[in-house]
Amino acid sequence: MSNRDCRFPLTSPGPNEPHLFCGSPAVNGKPDCAAHCTLALPARSDHRSATTRQLSIAFGKSTAKGG
Known part of the structure; x- marks a missing residue:
C-alpha cells in the first residue's frame, strides 16, 4: 500500500x-x-440534525416546523 x-x-x-x-x-x-470518506465521517450538518432529532425524541419534543 502507498500513501495514495x-x-x-x-x-x-x-x-x-x-x-x-x-x-x-x-x-x-x-x-x-x-x-469511504462519506462512511467514515458523516457531514457535520447531518450529524447535528440527527443529534437534534434524537434529543427531541428523548425529551418528547416535536422537531416539525411550526410545532
Whole structure:
C-alpha cells in the first residue's frame, strides 16, 4: 500500500489473520477513497440534525416546523 491508497479497513481480523484494506485511490489529503470518506465521517450538518432529532425524541419534543 502507498500513501495514495485508501486505508479503510475491510476486515476485523482475529489473531494471526491479516488486515485487509480497500486500496482504491485516496482523496487528496485524506486516508480514504471518496466512498469511504462519506462512511467514515458523516457531514457535520447531518450529524447535528440527527443529534437534534434524537434529543427531541428523548425529551418528547416535536422537531416539525411550526410545532
